[in-house]
Amino acid sequence: MFHNCKNMLLSQTSAVMPVANGQPAHGILDRFLKRLARRALVLALLTAATISSASYADTIEASTSGVERQMLYQSTLPDFPDRMVTALTIEIAPGAVVGPHRHGGFIYVYMLEGRVRSQMENEETVEYVAGQSWIEEADALHIQTTNSSTTESAKFLAVVYSDVGAQITKPEMDNH
Known part of the structure; x- marks a missing residue:
């Protein structure tokens, strides 16, 4: 053209x-x-x-109190049109807990502020602080994420690589 x-x-x-x-x-x-x-x-x-x-907003669990998600970017990948990248920040209020969930794609997480305690299925709980990062495999069970502080928010950047149309966050309905 x-x-x-x-x-x-x-x-x-x-x-x-x-x-x-x-x-x-x-x-x-x-x-x-x-x-x-x-x-x-x-x-x-x-x-x-x-x-x-x-x-994306439709895939977020509405009842998660104390958690704010902000979409930064979402697009298909030029070389892989059936795949997409999504970048968002998640801010967890002091003492708030995000319950069991899975993600519809591979995730890279970078702590921006504060600290969180995170536990994946069959793994020990790990505490992450600002400046640290980790990955989560697609569809792995994330038992919980807790803001360790009772006075300061925790904020991290999540970059998700998934199939187009995949549900980014899928809350687990059974108790773990």
Whole structure:
């Protein structure tokens, strides 16, 4: 499409467009069309992220009190159109607990503020502090995450790689 627009514009303007700054008019036109294409791509990504964040909100357990999730980014992966990446921050209020759940994809987590105690199925509880990170395999049972502090919030960044349309957080219904 880019080349069709360029050729159409060149055919209509090349006879009347002067050389600017020592560059032929088609060089200026190339740069203009590339900038226009980049801006359209950014707009499309922002629109997709906004639409996707609405669908992501539907997958969040509404009754989790003391936990705030903020969608930062969500998009399909260019080289793997059936896969997507989702980035969000999770803030856990002082003393709050996130119960048993699973995730619909592989997760990389980076602690931004505070500290949490986290326990995965068949593993010991681990305490993470700001600056530390960990991973969680897709569909692994996360027994609980607790904010260790009674006075300060804990906040972390989660980057999820999953199938398109996968439910990011799936609460476990049975008790562990």
